Amino acid sequence: MSAPKILIIGAGYGGVVSALNLQKTLHYNEAQITLVNNNDYHYITTELHQPAAGTMHHDRARVNIKELIDSKKVHFIKDTVVEIKTEEQKVVLQNEEVEYDYLIVGLGSEPETFGIKGLKEYAFGIRNINSVRHIKQHIEYHFAKFRNEPERTDYLTFVVGGAGFTGIEFLGELADRIPKLCKEYDVDPKLVKLYNVEASPTVLPGFDPELVNYAVDILEKKGVEFKLNVPIQECTEDGVILGTGEEIKSATVVWTGGVRGNSLVEAAGIEAMRGRVKVDEYLKAPGHENIFIVGDCALIINEEINRPYPPTAQIAMQQGANVAYNLAAMIRNQPRLMRAFKPEIKGTVASLGNGEAIGVVGNMKLTGPIAALMKKVIDLRYLFIIGGIPLVLRKGRF
Amino acid sequence: MSAPKILIIGAGYGGVVSALNLQKTLHYNEAQITLVNNNDYHYITTELHQPAAGTMHHDRARVNIKELIDSKKVHFIKDTVVEIKTEEQKVVLQNEEVEYDYLIVGLGSEPETFGIKGLKEYAFGIRNINSVRHIKQHIEYHFAKFRNEPERTDYLTFVVGGAGFTGIEFLGELADRIPKLCKEYDVDPKLVKLYNVEASPTVLPGFDPELVNYAVDILEKKGVEFKLNVPIQECTEDGVILGTGEEIKSATVVWTGGVRGNSLVEAAGIEAMRGRVKVDEYLKAPGHENIFIVGDCALIINEEINRPYPPTAQIAMQQGANVAYNLAAMIRNQPRLMRAFKPEIKGTVASLGNGEAIGVVGNMKLTGPIAALMKKVIDLRYLFIIGGIPLVLRKGRF
Structure with missing residues (x-):
């Protein structure tokens, strides 16, 4: 029996963290991992407001995927997803088709314009x-x-x-x-x-x-x-x-008034609301035991306030890690090890430009330079998670 | 009797060199010198192809006029010339009118499109x-x-x-x-x-x-x-x-297919062909003993080939120096000291990008890095002429 095929579509926060954790957890003979993305780089969505305004070069907000993943363990394909065929267990790309046993969907968001003309x-x-x-x-x-x-x-x-x-x-x-x-x-x-x-x-x-x-x-x-x-x-x-x-x-x-999930998810016949799929506790799409959804396309209810969690980088990364962990358990036939996903909100900081920010970390409310520093720490922490110290040194702003 | 009023309109090569030489030659009580320009900076036209392509910052191709002239000797007005009234001996600016006894016109060129549509x-x-x-x-x-x-x-x-x-x-x-x-x-x-x-x-x-x-x-x-x-x-x-x-x-x-002289010259009733005035040997406009024309608006015939000299920075600068010298002679009532203008073509170098150029200096034909170096020397020499060593150090590219 050949190793199961894991296909990750989209190299955003959820997809990249899934791939990194899978390559760390699984032995090379336990699964064939493929990552598909329409660019050969991963970009750091939470920093895009800076290159948009011209206060940071866009190269600081992206990382070459080949520098992140271990090519011996994860096969990378630069191509654009055209269609997900759930019955045939394959994904149609612009240039080829890729089969899967397990699919991780991290296709990200699309703008939501609420029908506003123009x-x-x-x-x-x-x-x-x-x-x-x-x-x-x-x-x-x-x-x-x-x-x-x-x-x-x-x-x-x-x-x-x-x-x-x-x-x-x-x-x-x-x-x-x-x-x-x-x-x-x-x-x-x-x-x-x-x-x-x-x-x-x-x-x-x-x-x-x-x-x-x-x-x-x-x-x-x-x-x-x-x-x-x-x-x-x-x-x-x-x-x-x-x-x-x-x-x-x-x-x-x-x-910047709104985002929705990816329309390819709905087109695949997966039940979704505005492109977001109400996933089960293991982030699986309803009725699809082998399809996981991470990031902006996943809808999870915050039961404390009975409203969905906002789609954030923080949650997407936690989802990527959770899916990788659970997939390893499934592949190893140890379903009792599987863990339900529970977002852990460590803090939220919004930048207001150079040296200014507001934020909540734990129970603390932060403003001004301290909040701005915390924002930098969060950004650097992310670089560390995906690329270790070398990436922090290369892309980090101090 | 009050000192004669010299008015220079346009701070291009011709105008700036006129102003600099007049301030050097004349004592402060010999004339009232005024320089009018529509920007508060002088720009180095021969280098503009570089900021246009983005290979040099535009600030390297301009110099603040107040850094060039001695404000005690030359009064600078930042304004746009609207009309030259030769009979009334005054120039109408957007915000005021300025009278003159002697006028130096260095208004530069306008694009010549030869009627090509669009x-x-x-x-x-x-x-x-x-x-x-x-x-x-x-x-x-x-x-x-x-x-x-x-x-x-x-x-x-x-x-x-x-x-x-x-x-x-x-x-x-x-x-x-x-x-x-x-x-x-x-x-x-x-x-x-x-x-x-x-x-x-x-x-x-x-x-x-x-x-x-x-x-x-x-x-x-x-x-x-x-x-x-x-x-x-x-x-x-x-x-x-x-x-x-x-x-x-x-x-x-x-x-970049052609330039003509400034239409304000024609509008003033000064005899001109496509805005260029066929000046006399002292660069005076025909019929106007107190109006000198320098730079792109002056037409001088190269008698060796019976065709006009092309309007270049090199000739404009020589004209500026000549007018300043002759004006000093006129003001001092020493007309026999006046010198006819004769262009002296020291060399011509065209850049072809980084490290490449072609040129003729004296009888030598130059190509490649040597020509490119010569181009740099010419550029630096110009900075030296108008602003001395400090300007060379500040704006020069080595």
Whole structure:
């Protein structure tokens, strides 16, 4: 009998940690492990707001997959997933088909636009290396263009839709970068406008109100104007139209208002809500004993508040580790060793730009430089988990 | 009797050298010298191809005017010239009017599009700091965009119209930069196309054919495709249509095919051909004993070949020095000291990118690293002339 085939699709937090833990746990003759990803690098989603704003080079937010995995134990295929065929136990890629006995789905999210007209066509998303490189260049390009079309103040007007983690962290970085851009392009800083538009009444939902006020205060001091309790009604070529009827003319609208799971999951006939699968205690898809879901496509209810956990890097990594552990137990025919997945929320820190952040670690509320330091520690810890000390030294920011 | 008012409009090569020589020659009570420029900096036009391609920061190609002139001797006004009123002996600026007894016109050139449709609307020009910053960002922006629209190979296609100095030097730099851009944006270098389209049968007209062949050979090896003897018939939003009917789809068309003098000169009623004034031996405009023309607006015939000298930095600087000398003689009522202007062509070097150039210095033909070194010496010499050793150290590239 040949070794079972484990196929991991997607090299995000969940997929990469699954692969790393499987290669550590299993002997080379216990399973054939394959990892598929559409890029030959893994990117650090929680840091993408920085290259998007241009405060960090995008290469610091990505790691070559071949540097992470042991090629003798994990076979890597750079290709794009087209379809998951659960009955035939295979995954169709653009260039080949790959069979599996066990499948780990870590395909990540897609933007959720809630049907708001024009967002898909005209708004940017902070989604991956390609999109943040595009945003960064778009911003610089419009500063450069402005000098030749000084009536176009919309070139210097930036609208961020959504006041969740990504939106707020991006605004913090962008506000830091504006003075440098003004200097570089000889632009009067008073002409630059930063707006945050959010349909709900508060920024960073789920955070303690005291911390939220701190964050709003810091960002307002950096020049961000908040429009809370105001939905974006439409995004156009010229900017956004708000629910109040007000139009903000802007050449750069960044939508960070929501994500959903991957549509390939629904297309595969796996039961899902907006691409997210309500997995069982072992992260298995309902009705599919050999399919595990990790990361943004997995839906887990926080029973304390009877609402889903938000899709975070922290939980995705824990899921990757859990799936690897349970898969090893299954393959070794030791099902009684399997452990139910239980998220362990160690802390949450949101950056507000250079030297500023808010966060909750354990029971402590943190603000300012201490919170910013904690954010760095979390980032470095992640690099350590996936790549050890060498990766920390190479990509870490101190 | 109050000291005569000397007004210099334009702080290009001719204007700056006029101002510097006047402040050196004249005592503070001999004249009131005013310099007007639309920016508070002087830029080094002969280096603009580098920031345009992104191989040098634009700040290295400009110098703050207040660092060059002695504010006690030369009054600087940052403003834009709107009209020259020769009868009233005053110049109308956007914000004020300035009277003069002597006027030095160094307003520089405007692009000459020879009536080619669409060039004004859709093509870039390597003209000033604002325009080259725009070109640089435009190029990077389209590399970044390409990753999200991989069918748009026109984003990676660059057309330079004109094979004179500026076009060829820009292509040399751009070709050097392409591999770096490909690395930065994960783009396959084979997808990038560089075209040079020139209506006349040769590049760099006026250069020795042996040197021209060397230049073409170097640039072809760097990936430039030449289309000589082919005019651009039309420039559109999508690229260019050539005289042969061929269309090159390109998001970036840079027109370097010609310049003319400044239209304000014609508007002032000064006799000119395409904005260039056929000046007398003392660089005075015909019929205007108190108006001197320097730089791109001055037309001087090279009697050896009975054709105008090309408008170069070298000649503009010599004109600036000559006008300053003659003006001092006039003001001191020593007309017999006045000297006729005679250009002295010390040499001409065209850069072909990093470490490569062609040139003629005296009777010597130079190619390769020696020519490139000579180009650097010429650039440094200019910095020395206008700003002495401190400027050489601050802006020079070694």
